[in-house]
Amino acid sequence: MPAKQIDYLRKILTARVYDVAVETPLEKAPHLSARLNNTLLLKREDQQAVFSFKLRGAYNKMAHLPAEVLRRGVICASAGNHAQGVALAAKRLGARAVIVMPVTTPGVKVQGVRARGGEVVLFGDSFDEAYAHAREIEAREGLAFVHPFDDPDVIAGQGTIGMEILRQHQGPLHALFVAIGGGGLISGIAAYVKRLRPEIRIVGVQASDSDAMARSLAAGRRVRLDHVGLFADGVAVKLVGEETFRICRELVDEILLVDTDDICAAIKDVFEDTRTVLEPAGALAIAGAKAYVEREKCRGQSLVAVACGANMNFDRLRFVAERAEVGERREAILAVTIPEERGSFRRFCELIGSRSVTEFNYRIADERQAHIFVGLSVQDRADIARLTRNLARHGFAALDLTDDELAKSHLRHMVGGHSALARDELLYRFEFPERPGALMKFLASMRPDWNISLFHYRNHGADVGRVLVGMQVPPKEMGALRRFLGELGYRYWDESGNPAFGLFLG
Numbered sequence: 132m133p134a135k136q137i138d139y140l141r142k143i144l145t146a147r148v149y150d151v152a153v154e155t156p157l158e159k160a161p162h163l164s165a166r167l168n169n170t171l172l173l174k175r176e177d178q179q180a181v182f183s184f185k186l187r188g189a190y191n192k193m194a195h196l197p198a199e200v201l202r203r204g205v206i207c208a209s210a211g212n213h214a215q216g217v218a219l220a221a222k223r224l225g226a227r228a229v230i231v232m233p234v235t236t237p238g239v240k241v242q243g244v245r246a247r248g249g250e251v252v253l254f255g256d257s258f259d260e261a262y263a264h265a266r267e268i269e270a271r272e273g274l275a276f277v278h279p280f281d282d283p284d285v286i287a288g289q290g291t292i293g294m295e296i297l298r299q300h301q302g303p304l305h306a307l308f309v310a311i312g313g314g315g316l317i318s319g320i321a322a323y324v325k326r327l328r329p330e331i332r333i334v335g336v337q338a339s340d341s342d343a344m345a346r347s348l349a350a351g352r353r354v355r356l357d358h359v360g361l362f363a364d365g366v367a368v369k370l371v372g373e374e375t376f377r378i379c380r381e382l383v384d385e386i387l388l389v390d391t392d393d394i395c396a397a398i399k400d401v402f403e404d405t406r407t408v409l410e411p412a413g414a415l416a417i418a419g420a421k422a423y424v425e426r427e428k429c430r431g432q433s434l435v436a437v438a439c440g441a442n443m444n445f446d447r448l449r450f451v452a453e454r455a456e457v458g459e460r461r462e463a464i465l466a467v468t469i470p471e472e473r474g475s476f477r478r479f480c481e482l483i484g485s486r487s488v489t490e491f492n493y494r495i496a497d498e499r500q501a502h503i504f505v506g507l508s509v510q511d512r513a514d515i516a517r518l519t520r521n522l523a524r525h526g527f528a529a530l531d532l533t534d535d536e537l538a539k540s541h542l543r544h545m546v547g548g549h550s551a552l553a554r555d556e557l558l559y560r561f562e563f564p565e566r567p568g569a570l571m572k573f574l575a576s577m578r579p580d581w582n583i584s585l586f587h588y589r590n591h592g593a594d595v596g597r598v599l600v601g602m603q604v605p606p607k608e609m610g611a612l613r614r615f616l617g618e619l620g621y622r623y624w625d626e627s628g629n630p631a632f633g634l635f636l637g
Contacts, residue, residue, distance in 0.1 A: 396421075548635070561598045
C-alpha cells in the first residue's frame with residue numbers, strides 16, 4: 132500500500148503490543164509543574180519491561196510477520212532500546228534475534244539485550260554503521276529486518292502511546308512533547324493524536340548535536356548529518372526515515388533543540404519528582420517542555436512529555452550531576468581576576484554573599500593578579516549578570532564561563548601547577564561542614580599575614596566539603612599555625628609531604 136494511503140488510525144487501534152507492553156501511567160510531575168506554572172504530565176514509558184517504549188513497535192512488527200519468515204529469525208540495528216525490544220519480542224515469539232549495536236552503546240543496554248536472549252554483534256561507532264552491517268547480515272543469512280523507526284508496523288506500535296494519552300487525559304491539552312531520533316515515536320503519536328485532537332500541538336525535541344529531523348524539515352528533504360553526538364545515544368541518528376519524515380512534515384508543529392546541559396537538568400528534575408533516573412534520550416521531551424514554557428511564557432496549561440527511556444549507564448551519573456545545575460541555570464561558572472594582595476580573597480568572599488560556592492580553584496601564579504575559577508549557585512541568568520557587575524564595581528573583573536564548553540569540560544579540572552611564587556608553602560586538606568559561613572570562618576580565623584597560595588573545593592553533595600588549601604606560613608610562625616588549626620575545629624591532614632603534591636603542584 133503506498134505510504135500516503137496507510138490508515139494509521141486503524142493500524143494503531145489494531146496493533147498487537149499488549150502481549151509484552153503495559154499501559155504506562157500518565158503522572159503529574161508536582162515539583163516541576165509548580166516551577167513551570169503549568170501542569171506537566173509525564174508519560175512513563177520508562178516503566179516498560181525493557182525500560183523504554185521500543186518494545187511496542189518491535190513486537191507489533193514481528194507479530195505481523197508470516198510464520199515462515201519468523202522461523203528464519205530477525206535482525207535489527209539499534210543503539211540499545213530497540214534492541215532490547217526486539218530481543219524480548221523474539222523471546223516471546225520463540226524466534227532467533229540478531230542485534231547489531233554500535234560499539235559506543237552503553238554497557239547496560241548490551242547486557243539487557245543478552246539477558247533477553249539476543250545475539251549481540253558490536254559494530255561501528257554510530258547507528259548508521261551498525262545499520263549497514265545489519266543489512267549485510269540480513270542478506271547473507273536470510274533474516275527479517277526489524278527497522279527501529281521507518282516501518283509502518285513499528286510506527287503503529289509506538290502510536291499506541293498516543294492512544295493511551297488521549298484516553299488517560301480527556302481534558303484540554305495544550306502540547307505534547309516527544310523525543311526524536313529517527314522519528315518513529317513522534318510519527319506514531321502524531322498520526323493518532325492529530326486525527327482525533329488536531330488542536331493539540333505536537334512538539335518534537337532533538338539534541339542540538341543530533342538534529343537530523345530538524346534540518347530535514349527546514350530543507351524540505353531528508354538531510355544526512357556528518358556526525359552525531361553520543362551523549363543522548365538513543366537518538367543519535369544521522370538520517371531520518373522516509374516515512375517518518377513524511378509524517379513529521381505533515382503533522383509535527385515544530386521541533387525544539389536542547390543541549391547537553393538542558394538534558395542533564397531535565398534528568399535531575401524527573402529524579403526529584405519520581406526518584407527515577409532517565410537516560411539522556413529519555414529526558415529529551417522534558418527538556419523540550421521546559422524550553423517551550425520559557426520561550427512562550429505560557430501559564431496554567433496542561434502539557435505532556437513522554438519519558439521514553441531509563442537505560443542509563445551508571446558511569447554517566449557523575450557527568451549528569453556536574454552539568455545539571457548549569458543546565459538549570461542555577462550555577463554560574465566564573466573566572467575572576469582579583470589583586471594578588473592580602474585580604475582580597477576575603478573581600479571577594481564577602482561580595483559573593485550568601486550564595487553557595489559549588490567549586491573553587493586557585494593557584495598563585497602572578498605577583499600582581501590572581502585568577503580564580505569559581506562555581507556559584509545563582510537564581511537565574513539575570514542573577515549572574517548582577518553578580519558580575521557587582522564584582523566589577525569592587526575591582527574584581529569577572530568573565531562568565533557558564534556556556535563555555537572548554538571551561539566546563541576541561542579547564543575546571545586543570546587549574547593549578549607548579550609556582551615559583553609559592554615560597555614557605557604548606558598544604559593542608561580540610562573537611563569543612565557543608566553549610567553557609569564555613570569558608571568565612573576559616574578565612575576570619577587565619578592570620579592576616581598568611582597568604583593563601585592554593586585553594587581547591589568542589590561540592591560533591593556530601594555532608595562535608597573537602598577543601599585543599601596551600602598557605603604561605605613563615606617557619607618561625609609554625610606555633611601560631613598549630614594553634615590556628617586546633618582552634619578552627621575542622622578535621623585536617625597535613626599533605627605537604629605528599630609525593631603527588633610535589634610532582635604536580637609543589
